[in-house]
Amino acid sequence: MDWNGFVREALLGVGKNLYIMAVIVIPVMVVLELARDLQVLDRVAGWLAPAVGIFRLSREAAFPLLVGIIFGIAYGAGVLIEEARSGRLSWRDLFLINVFLSVCHAVVEDTALFMAVGADGLVILLGRFIAAILITYIISRSAWLERESVKRGLPDLAGAAGNSPGKCC
Amino acid sequence: MITAATWKRGLQKGILTTWHLARVIVPVYLVVTLLKYTPVMGWIAGLFAPVMRFFGLPGEASLVLVLGKLLNIYAALGAISSLDLTGREITIIAAILLLSHSLPVESAVxxxxxxxxxxxxxxxxxMGVLAGLTVNLFW
Structure with missing residues (x-):
């Protein structure tokens, strides 16, 4: 085995990897923190609220969805668990947000890292976004989801706005 | 409000994340690079080449996919940077892994x-499989 070749490649590679990561990750984290403190997402979620209607999601779903898309599942789940406890989101909302985010989350960091090793950023970012919209839309219209939502005894936001005795106040 | 604390928190998080990344990427990178210098890589590549061909990927890419799905994106990045892959191949791997990575941890979340x-x-x-096939076919 060519030990010399291995050691040379290993040292060079480790150095290059560390450099690329630091150069990408540190600015990304700073920008994300700035966005958080400027409460950019609250505002964007406000504009986005009507748009999540295409999945028959409640307006409250826009904020946790957006947090997950930008910051990632870990942050997103924190907000989700909080919202789930507060009772503002139904099981149906939670399920669809999970579906969307499982496909499309932490887009800033993920896309930047894959671009750093040579992937086409536009293809993976757009591809992921489109895939998430398609799959969430299909599932949001499935008979299975309607059955499950009813089974879980939570208000069906799709059609039962007028006759949902379970929803008080 | 943006304060000095915002910048400090961003920097700290960036450095901490880089450290977390490094702890995964560097060992994976070293192991995969070592494998390249042994016949093992050739065996793995040969074994998985027939399946990987559907995705427009070489057999070695199977290693990247397994690492990404079971561990995380960072482990996959370490392996990618050790292997000699083209931009197109890396984009296909990214499409597959971005839809299905860290499966054990994220399914628990x-x-x-x-x-x-x-x-x-x-x-x-x-979805990961479909994404890989789609990118390979249409891009």
Whole structure:
């Protein structure tokens, strides 16, 4: 085995990897923190609220969805668990947000890292976004989801706005 | 409000994340690079080449996919940077892995929000395969 070749490649590679990561990750984290403190997402979620209607999601779903898309599942789940406890989101909302985010989350960091090793950023970012919209839309219209939502005894936001005795106040 | 604390927190998080990344990427990178210098890489590549061909990927890419799905994106990045892959191949790997990575950990997170982790894992595996085939066919 060519030990010399291995050691040379290993040292060079480790150095290059560390450099690329630091150069990408540190600015990304700073920008994300700035966005958080400027409460950019609250505002964007406000504009986005009507748009999540295409999945028959409640307006409250826009904020946790957006947090997950930008910051990632870990942050997103924190907000989700909080919202789930507060009772503002139904099981149906939670399920669809999970579906969307499982496909499309932490887009800033993920896309930047894959671009750093040579992937086409536009293809993976757009591809992921489109895939998430398609799959969430299909599932949001499935008979299975309607059955499950009813089974879980939570208000069906799709059609039962007028006759949902379970929803008080 | 933006204060000095915002910048400090961003920097700290960036450095901490880089450290977390390095702890995964560097060992994976070293092991994969070592494998390249042994016949083992050739065996793995030969074994998986027939399946990987559907995705327009060389056999070695199977290693990247397994690392990404079982561990995380960072482990996959470490392996990618060790292998000699083209931009197109890396984009296909990214498409597959971005839809289905860290499956054991992330399905546990889904579980905590009350949604079946097993179901999400199955869904993501299928979507990952479809994404890889799609990018390979149409791009």
């Amino acid at each position: 889904s579980g905590r929000t009350g949604v079946s982790g097993l179901l999400m894992t199955a869904l993501r595996l299928i």
